[in-house]
Amino acid sequence: MQIKEIVIYNKKGQKRILKIKEDEVNIITGKSGTGKSSLIDIVEYCLGRSSCKIPKGVIRNHASWYGVLLTHREENIFVARENPPGIQKSTQFAYIERGKNVESPENIPQTNSTNDEIAVTLSEILGISPNKNFPKMGHTRNPLSANIKHSSFLCFQKKEEIDSSQVMFHRQAEQGRIQDIKDTLPYFLGAIREDELALKHELEKEERLLRIAEITLKEAEMLKGDEISQSISLVEEAIDCGIIKSEIKNESQTDRTKILEKVSIWRPGKPTQFNDNLEILQDEANELTKKLSLQDRKIRAAESFANELTGFSSEMLHQKNRLDSIGIFEHLSQKNKECPFCKGELEHKIPEIESIKNTLKDLDEDLEYTIKERPQLRKKISNLKRERETIHSEIQQKLKDIEGVIQSRQGLLEERDLRFRQAQVSARAKFWLDNVRLTDETSQLKIDVKKRSEKVQELRRELDEEKKQQRLNSILNRIGEKMTRWARELKLEHSEFPVRINMSTANIIIDSEEGSIALDEIGSSENLLGYHLVTFFALHxxxxxxxxxxxxFLFLDQPSQVYFPKDTEFDDMKEVLDEDRENVLKIYKFIFKRTKEIPEFQVIITDHADINDKKFQSVINERWRDGMALIPREWIEG
Incomplete structure (x- = not known):
């Protein structure tokens, strides 16, 4: 996969294209502040980086979308991402288009994907197979799957990284990045098999099948010694629960096996269903109970009324008898001016005599009514009690009916329990028969266990961490040989000693006679630049x-900066010391040579240097001086 174009769309829809040649060195030279170093940020953002690191300012203020036209084998892939608006650090709005003749769109792309989807697609296009680095026992970090985002540490060298004494790889200074490099570099180099994840899954499956085979063999061997006792017990249970008759022939193991074969195929008849009116009977009994309670209340009310009536009539009779004893009822029939006691003529009438007479008359009538009603009330109470007895009898009958239904149901439940027990015995008989057959096949089971064990051991050897480490060491040794040879070609300090990549630190190390020399002990910026270059070209x-x-591709930002005085601009190399000019040219000649040697490889360089050298001049894509820059002047002025 290489880059054909880097594209920027402004907010008016205008398009800026930076053409990049395949399989060659590409140089964009120019002054500071023209956007050279931002090219790495743009490409990395388009290839799936989560956050946008393109500096705020002219580029972010005028760009709407960023895009990269890639080529891979015979296919073009255009990917683009929206410039994050405002203070946002990222956006999921993205675009991807694939095809043999695909070009960068003339207008602003319309979102058709997300950043995450693009990262997955590009990983698949590159051929990154499903992979996962599993931490060693005792480590708490999660397994990590390598994808195109992780490949960025092999493809970019920013100006603060290219001659760093602290880090070798892109973004290595970020938190957690060293571990990511250590986890994914073995996969990218091929020390981890492409099918390792599939092999891990196959190993898990084979280990599971081996455990099952071992358990089956163990059970078969145990069952082999218990066949007779278990068969006797099962036959007795089958007789006890009624599957077979007790008089059946049961003398030899052959007899018992035949019996259990019949037991194993036993099937229960259709179960009897509950078909009764228990719920209806319970509802009717409840209604009768309520009716009985109502009848009791009626009887209590009638009896209470009868008692009160008896007391009332007794009191009235007592009062009447007292009045009768003095003949007041007779006297009251005389004239109002006649004294009821001495019969003498009164000077005045007795007040309200008529009223007293009426009251006494009412008293007499009430007394007569109560005497007359008493038998009727007693009769009504008797009727109420007879009705109560009838209701009570009906309740008793309902309760008997309910008890009968419950007993019937209990019988059905017992029948079901028996059928369940019979089914259990039948299933156990089948299990016994299956295992008896297995005991006759223990030799085959042992062969199966042996084969599965050998398969598991083979997979474990394939996935052996020590073997993987040996493959990685072998690869790193071969890469280290190239690094050492090229370090000597550049006449770097300490190049008389072997140099190699140290995976424990994700850095390089030089094995001198006096001990190891780490990157931060190598010395000058010129040396550091040289070792960075030989490392990346050897890797690629x-x-x-x-x-x-x-x-x-390898993207290098300002490799010649170690030879320029800080904050100084040079349009060409005339003002640089001859020795430094020769060293810059030596570095570029090394880059040209390695790029030509490495197949299907592209180098993109952004630099201040503009060397008056035929080869150098022939690979310059653009010069960003005299108003030329990544963002066109008319975008800014217009």
């Missing part, structure tokens, strides 16, 4: 020759 030579799934 191996990656390309072994067709590993890593993009086939």
């Amino acid at each position: 030579e191996y990656l390309r020759n072994h067709k590993r799934p890593v993009p086939g």
Whole structure:
């Protein structure tokens, strides 16, 4: 995978294209502040980086979308992402288009994907197979799957990284990045098999099948010694629960086996269903109970009324008898001016005599009514009690009916329990027969266990961490040989000693006679630049020759900066010391030579230097001086 174009769309829909040549060195030279260093940020953002690191200012103020036209084998892939608006650090709005003749769109792309989807698609296009680095026992971090985002540490060298004494790889200074490099570099180099994840899954499956086979064999061997006792017990249970008759022939193991074969195919008849009116009877009994309670209340009310009536009539009779004893009823029949006691004529009438007479008359009538009503009330109470007895009898009958239904149901439940027990015995008989057959096949089971055990051991050897480490060491040794040879070609300090990549630190190390020399002990910026270059070119030579799934480009930002005084601009190399000018040219000649040697490999360089050298001049894509820059002047002025 290489880059054909880097594209920017402004907010008016205008398009800026930076053409990049395949399989060659591409140089964009120019002054500071023209956007050279931002090219790495743009490409990395388009290839799936989560956050946008393009500096705020002219580029972010005028860009609407960023895009990269890629080529991979015979296919073009255009990917683009929206410039994050405002203070946002990222956006999921993205675009991707694939095809043999695909070009960058003339107008602003219309979102058809997300950043996450693009990362997955590009990983698949590169051929990054499903992979996962599992931490060693005792480590708490999660397994990590390598994807195109992780390949960026092999493809970019920013100006603060290219001659760093602290870090070798892109973004290595970020938190957690060293571990990501250590986890994914073995995969990218091919030390981890492409099918390792599939092999891990196959190993898990084979280990599970081996455990099952071992358990089956163990059970078969145990059952082999218990066949007779278990068969006797099962036959007795089958007789006890009624599956077979007790008089059946049961003398030999052959007899018992035949019996249990019949037991194993036993099937229960259709179960009897509950078909009764228990719920209806219970409802009727409840209604009768309510009716009985109502009848009791009626009887109590009638009896209470009868008692009160008896007391009332007794009191009235008592009063009447007292009045009768003095003949007041007779006297009251005389004239009002006649004294009822002495019969003498009164001077005045007795007040309200008529009223007293009426009251006494009412008293007499009430007394007569109560005497007359008493038998009727007693009769009504008797009727109420007879009705109560009838209701009570009906309740008793309902309760008997309910009890009968419950007993019937209990019988059905017992029948079901028996059927369940019979089914259990039948199932156990089948299990016994199956295992008896297995005991006759223990030799085959042992063969199966042996084969599965051998398969598991084979897979474990394939996935052995020590073997994987040996493959990685072998690869790193071969890469280290190239690094050492090229370090000597550049006449770097300490190059008389072997140099190699140290995976424990994700850095390089030089094995001198006096001990190891780490990157931060190598010395000058010129030396550091040289060791960075030999490391990355050696890595890419191996990656390309072994067709590993890593993009086939290396993006270098300002490799000549170590020879320029800080904050100084040079349009050409005339003002640089002859020795430094020769060293810059030596570095570029090294880059040209390695790029030509490595197949399907592209180098993109952004630099201040503009060397008056035929080869150098021939690979310059654009010069960003005299108003030329990544963002066109008319975008800014217009």
